[in-house]
Amino acid sequence: MTWKNPENEEIKELLTSAKTIAVVGLSNNPERTSYQISQAMQESGYKIIPVNPGVDEVLGEKAYASLADIEEEIDIINVFRRPEFLPEIAQEAAATNCRVFWAQQGIVNEEAYAYLKERDFTVIMDLCIKVVHAVLIK
Numbered sequence: 023m024t025w026k027n028p029e030n031e032e033i034k035e036l037l038t039s040a041k042t043i044a045v046v047g048l049s050n051n052p053e054r055t056s057y058q059i060s061q062a063m064q065e066s067g068y069k070i071i072p073v074n075p076g077v078d079e080v081l082g083e084k085a086y087a088s089l090a091d092i093e094e095e096i097d098i099i100n101v102f103r104r105p106e107f108l109p110e111i112a113q114e115a116a117a118t119n120c121r122v123f124w125a126q127q128g129i130v131n132e133e134a135y136a137y138l139k140e141r142d143f144t145v146i147m148d149l150c151i152k153v154v155h156a157v158l159i160k
Contacts, residue, residue, distance in 0.1 A: 025135040027146050034158040036122055036144065040097035041069060043151075044089060044120070046111055047102035048072040050080045056102035057081070059126070059152040063100075066155060071096065089114040096120035100151055101129065108134035116141050124151055 027033070043063060048056045048070070057080065064070045064081055071092055072085035079085055086092050089099065089111075099115050099122065101108065108131035115123050115138065123143050125131070127150040138145045 025130060025132055025145065025147055027149060028144055030158060032144070033146065033154060036098065037151075037155055037159055040122070042071060042094065042096050043068050043098045043100050044071040044073050044086075044092060044096045044118075045100045045102065046073040046089065048074050048077075048080050048085070049102075050074075050077045050085075055126075059102075059150065060100075062152045063155065066159075089118050092118070098122045098124055098151075100124045100126065102126050103129070105129050105131045109137065112137045115143070122146075124149070126150060127153075 045060050048060050060070045061081055070081055070083055072080040072083055073089055074085050075087035077085045096118055099120050101111055112134035121143050123138050123145050125147040127148055130147045135145050
């Protein structure tokens with residue numbers, strides 16, 4: 023199965039209706055891209071839930087070791103991990119109440135894509151959520 027992102031209209035609707043973004047691989051280092059993009063999304067009104075076993079808190083939010091540890095509803099799972107980690111993260115995602123999986127720019131994994139599509143996920147890969155938000159949400 024070759025991966026394909028949804029059309030812009032669907033992505034815009036996802037971003038408009040979403041309130042909570044779980045960010046897998048969110049660093050507490052302000053110099054890191056994951057921090058900067060998550061901070062921008064937080065400033066745009068989204069609740070950010072850091073998912074990183076190596077930190078306690080990022081951007082003023084409690085961090086969780088894994089997606090499974092999050093008890094509240096998640097609207098988007100945004101991933102800042104290398105492509106080889108996506109299949110494992112996809113399995114974790116499938117056990118949550120979320121059905122939107124977003125891999126950041128430069129991150130693609132066909133195995134994870136196929137796994138998630140079989141489980142009725144909307145899958146977005148190789149796109150920066152901050153850039154897409156800036157373009158589609160006026």
